[in-house]
Structures are given as C-alpha cells and as structure tokens.
Amino acid sequence: MSKAAEIDIVSVSKVYGTTTAVEDISLKIPAGTYCCLLGPSGCGKTSTLRMIAGHESISSGDVRLGNTVVTDLPPAKRGTAMMFQSYALFPHLDLIDNVAFSLKMKGVDKEQRRAKALDMLKLMQMEAYATRRPAQLSGGQQQRVALARALITDPEALLLDEPLSALDPFLKIRMRAELKKLQTSLGITFVHVTHSQEEAMALADLIVVMNDGRIEQAAPPRDVFERPATAFVARFMGDHNVISGRVTGNQDGMVVFDVNGGGSLAASGKPQEAGQPIDIAIRTDHVRIGAAASPGLGFTGIVSNIEYRGATVKLSVTGAGIGDFTVIVDDSDFFAKPVAIGDAVPLAWDPQDAIVLGRLHS
Numbered sequence: 001m002s003k004a005a006e007i008d009i010v011s012v013s014k015v016y017g018t019t020t021a022v023e024d025i026s027l028k029i030p031a032g033t034y035c036c037l038l039g040p041s042g043c044g045k046t047s048t049l050r051m052i053a054g055h056e057s058i059s060s061g062d063v064r065l066g067n068t069v070v071t072d073l074p075p076a077k078r079g080t081a082m083m084f085q086s087y088a089l090f091p092h093l094d095l096i097d098n099v100a101f102s103l104k105m106k107g108v109d110k111e112q113r114r115a116k117a118l119d120m121l122k123l124m125q126m127e128a129y130a131t132r133r134p135a136q137l138s139g140g141q142q143q144r145v146a147l148a149r150a151l152i153t154d155p156e157a158l159l160l161d162e163p164l165s166a167l168d169p170f171l172k173i174r175m176r177a178e179l180k181k182l183q184t185s186l187g188i189t190f191v192h193v194t195h196s197q198e199e200a201m202a203l204a205d206l207i208v209v210m211n212d213g214r215i216e217q218a219a220p221p222r223d224v225f226e227r228p229a230t231a232f233v234a235r236f237m238g239d240h241n242v243i244s245g246r247v248t249g250n251q252d253g254m255v256v257f258d259v260n261g262g263g264s265l266a267a268s269g270k271p272q273e274a275g276q277p278i279d280i281a282i283r284t285d286h287v288r289i290g291a292a293a294s295p296g297l298g299f300t301g302i303v304s305n306i307e308y309r310g311a312t313v314k315l316s317v318t319g320a321g322i323g324d325f326t327v328i329v330d331d332s333d334f335f336a337k338p339v340a341i342g343d344a345v346p347l348a349w350d351p352q353d354a355i356v357l358g359r360l361h362s
C-alpha cells in the first residue's frame, strides 16, 4: 500500500456559468485523516471533492496532494481514487475485470492485474464472488467491489461521494463501521461527502461543514458539536437552540443581549459592542427545568409540545420572544416531576452552556 498524503486546498473556487458553487475555500486535510465534507444539498461539497479528484476543473486556486500541485493533472495522475455514489460498476464484466479495470487502462499485463484484483477482492472479503457480475450482488457487496476497484491503484487519498446513500438503514450502519475500519487499517487519507451529520460524527477525524459554497467550520467532531462556530453549524448539527438578538452590554465576562421581541439573556463570550447583532447556542440537553441562578441564564416559557423518546423526553417551549426552544430531559427527571402542554415552566442553564456564535455571512 502507498502512503497517505496531506491534501491542501488553497483559495479554491468553482464557478459554473453564473453559479459560484465553491467560493474561495482553503483547507488542509492532514495525511491519514478521515475527513467528512458535510452540508446540505447544493452547498458545494461534491464540487469540492470532484476538484480534488480532477473530475472537475478548478476555476481558481490550487490543490496540492503531498508535495505535488495537482491542479492541472488528470485524475489518474493525481494519486487519488474516487468511489462514486452509484458505484459505477460495469455490468458486463465479472468482479475481477471490474476491479482490474484501471490497471488495464494503465497497460498492466493481464496476469498481473488479475492477481492484484484478486488481492483487492480478498481485502474486501469478496474473493468468493470473483467471477460473478455486479447484478448478482447485494448493495453492500457492490459497495465492497467498488472500494476494491478504487483501491487497486494504491491511492494516497480515497475520495468517496455519498458512499452510503444507496444502502438501506441497517446496511448503512454496518458499512459505515467497515469504512472506518478500512481507513484505519490502510492509513490513507479519506475524504467522504455526506449530508448526514450523524454519519460525519460517526466517521470523521475532521468534519468540514459547508454552506453556500463556503466552509463554516473545519474541526474534529466533538469541537464542531460542542463549540459550533456559527448559527448555521449549530442548527445543522442539531441538538442546539439558537437564539438571536442585539447586544445591550457586557457584564461579569458575559455578553448581555435583548432577544428579538423578547427578554434579556446573557452568554459567555468576548465583550461586544452594544447594538451588534448576536447569535448564541444552547445545547438542548444542557437546559434544566428550574429557576435561573442569575438573570439572563434562563427564561420562563409555555410548553407547546411533549414527545416521549424512551430514555429522554423532548419538550418544545415558547416564550420571551423565543419561538421554538427545545429541552431534552432524562425520562426519570421528567416523570419525577411531569409538566403538561400549556404549563409555564422556568428553564435555566449554566453560564458556560450559552455560547456566543460567530457570524460568517454578516
């Protein structure tokens, strides 16, 4: 196996006619990282992946793989391999010939390429199916063959475009674990495009959250979840309340702000100028039912919905200019002191749990 390479994306943009799909992004993906490009449909993640692969031209900027600038190199000369969403297997070829295909293109002789293809099928535990055709395989097996085919060139980086989206939910979780294991054992750089935050959290060493052609945050999963950089990231990752308002002052290391059309709250963050717009995030599971310890660290709202989820209960609350606030409480806490729809409940949180968010697009 070849070694992993760092991928360095330097001020890269992609313009299709009048659409800017990717706008001046810079990103370093360290060698051997499992990186997930995460974001909603149309945010530019596939375009970014295809520019790394060389399947899409780069409108401006550079991509470097290891020490080589690959911006103008064709896909086969980059040291990357791509696995497509649909797997793109050839229906008329058996698995050996499917896997051996790129070696055939490179002019490797038949015996040698078939032997290597069999090795790759062994790596993916598919050697018993070597003479079958793709249509005779399950979705998960087809995916393994597609992986074998991508890995046969000993790439320094494997690029995966929504690799799990064609699988049923059960298989998705199983293949997710297999992808992670494969990346760990090969040690090469993986870049995996997904719109599922759950998938990205489960797999990635580095999550790159994209929105509207730009990078909102690039950080390890726990940082992205615990310290979302922007309101977009907090909302996209889920399990956070985002509250917007305008700064009124700074007190005791807290920024004090008026909620749009509501009361006054405080959040941990650097001092800000009065009148500035502000967004803060509070994790839904870090909110308590009870009185706030000091002003600005809670509000009283009306329960608008209650959902039982087994281990937890989800409360929807409105109040103090906050239209839609979610509280996740442990089932035992909830049932020890249940509340009902229409009840007024005091909610509170600790100072460090109200985080001031950055504003990328303002």
Ligand SMILES: Nc1ncnc2c1ncn2[C@@H]1O[C@H](COP(=O)(O)OP(=O)(O)OP(=O)(O)O)[C@@H](O)[C@H]1O
Pocket (backbone or CB within 6 Å): 016, 017, 019, 020, 021, 039, 040, 041, 042, 043, 044, 045, 046, 047, 048, 195
């Ligand atoms: N070949 C193309 N020609 C014109 N516009 C394109 C082309 N490919 C992508 N786009 C546009 O560029 C933007 C980003 O697309 P891209 O496929 O990179 O996003 P994505 O985040 O991968 O979305 P999805 O998850 O839906 O694949 C979108 O607005 C899309 O319509």
